[in-house]
Amino acid sequence: MSKVQNSGATTKLSQHEILPAKNDIGALANRINSETRSLHDKVDKLVTLKMALALRDGKIYRQGLQSFYHVFASIEKSLHAQLEKDDEWTPMLKSVWKPEIARREKAEQDLLFYYDDRKEKFVNPIMPEQIAFANHILEGTAEKPYLLFAYLHVMYLALFAGGRIMRSSFAKATGLFPHKNGLSHEEIVKLGTNFFTFDVADENLLRMIYKRDYELVTRNGLTEEQKLEIIEESKYIFEQNAKCIVELEAHNMARLKSKWSYLAVTKGYQALLVILALLALEYVRRFIYSFA
Numbered sequence: 295m296s297k298v299q300n301s302g303a304t305t306k307l308s309q310h311e312i313l314p315a316k317n318d319i320g321a322l323a324n325r326i327n328s329e330t331r332s333l334h335d336k337v338d339k340l341v342t343l344k345m346a347l348a349l350r351d352g353k354i355y356r357q358g359l360q361s362f363y364h365v366f367a368s369i370e371k372s373l374h375a376q377l378e379k380d381d382e383w384t385p386m387l388k389s390v391w392k393p394e395i396a397r398r399e400k401a402e403q404d405l406l407f408y409y410d411d412r413k414e415k416f417v418n419p420i421m422p423e424q425i426a427f428a429n430h431i432l433e434g435t436a437e438k439p440y441l442l443f444a445y446l447h448v449m450y451l452a453l454f455a456g457g458r459i460m461r462s463s464f465a466k467a468t469g470l471f472p473h474k475n476g477l478s479h480e481e482i483v484k485l486g487t488n489f490f491t492f493d494v495a496d497e498n499l500l501r502m503i504y505k506r507d508y509e510l511v512t513r514n515g516l517t518e519e520q521k522l523e524i525i526e527e528s529k530y531i532f533e534q535n536a537k538c539i540v541e542l543e544a545h546n547m548a549r550l551k552s553k554w555s556y557l558a559v560t561k562g563y564q565a566l567l568v569i570l571a572l573l574a575l576e577y578v579r580r581f582i583y584s585f586a
């Protein structure tokens with residue numbers, strides 16, 4: 295059992311329990327981070343750009359959340375199937391997994407809020423890259439359960455760093471949330487940002503314990519070959535996240551274009567009629583004046 299101390303207002307791990315050390319180049323988590331740094335930067339830029347739009351438009355926000363929902367739902371489906379088995383991976387995954395970190399249900403609560411309780415609107419992915427991602431997770435981790443360690447690091451730790459930055463921007467965004475009768479902005483924010491919150495007293499402690507247990511389990515429990523496969527899977531996770539964001543952008547752009555061409559056709563036609571009517575009036579005016 296870990297020794298968790300209470301010091302003042304916050305609960306802390308003692309120094310030697312903070313694992314892995316930042317400079318421990320052998321730790322799998324650190325290896326994943328250093329091998330995916332440039333991919334992280336790329337996806338970070340994509341998400342940040344999209345966030346600028348999502349902060350003003352609830353529809354864009356819920357599209358992005360929906361995309362992540364399918365990823366977490368697939369991971370957690372595969373993980374739970376594995377936790378119920380009793381093979382070599384089950385105890386290792388059990389040691390790392392913390393129920394408080396689960397995201398499928400949290401994302402679902404928010405999506406029900408944004409889609410007015412219409413679950414059928416989001417429960418199955420329909421965008422090709424999202425479908426590909428979900429299938430890849432389910433098939434890949436069923437065949438090689440240790441690949442779940444790539445997801446447990448990349449997808450879940452993302453929530454503590456970038457997720458926190460996003461949560462504070464979203465909470466301030468008044469244009470994002472749908473207005474619901476009789477609810478204050480704070481109440482609405484609470485209903486729509488479950489995805490970024492953890493039901494624990496101290497999120498930092500949860501993150502540290504999660505990282506420590508991940509390190510303790512993966513250090514000697516995996517072969518070097520399996521670790522290399524997990525690092526490759528981590529690269530795929532970043533790349534596929536980027537593809538899902540680009541796909542949503544292209545989808546929105548296509549919708550916007552068809553909206554503009556629709557407007558150009560319908561409103562353009564009306565504008566043409568107005569111009570013709572004005573020209574006809576001018577012609578009549580000149581005709582009348584020519585006899586005056």
Ligand code: HEM
Pocket residue numbers: 323327334337338339341342447448449451452455456457459460532535
């Ligand atoms: C799909 C999107 C993203 C994924 C999968 C992802 C994943 C990760 C991972 C795995 C880490 C390392 C965590 C650790 O070892 O404790 C991390 C760190 C971090 N991420 Fe992201 N991230 C994403 C998007 C973002 C975005 C949009 C931002 C900025 C708003 C961001 C900012 C950060 C920061 C500041 C850190 C901490 C770096 C550090 O402690 O050295 N991330 N992210």
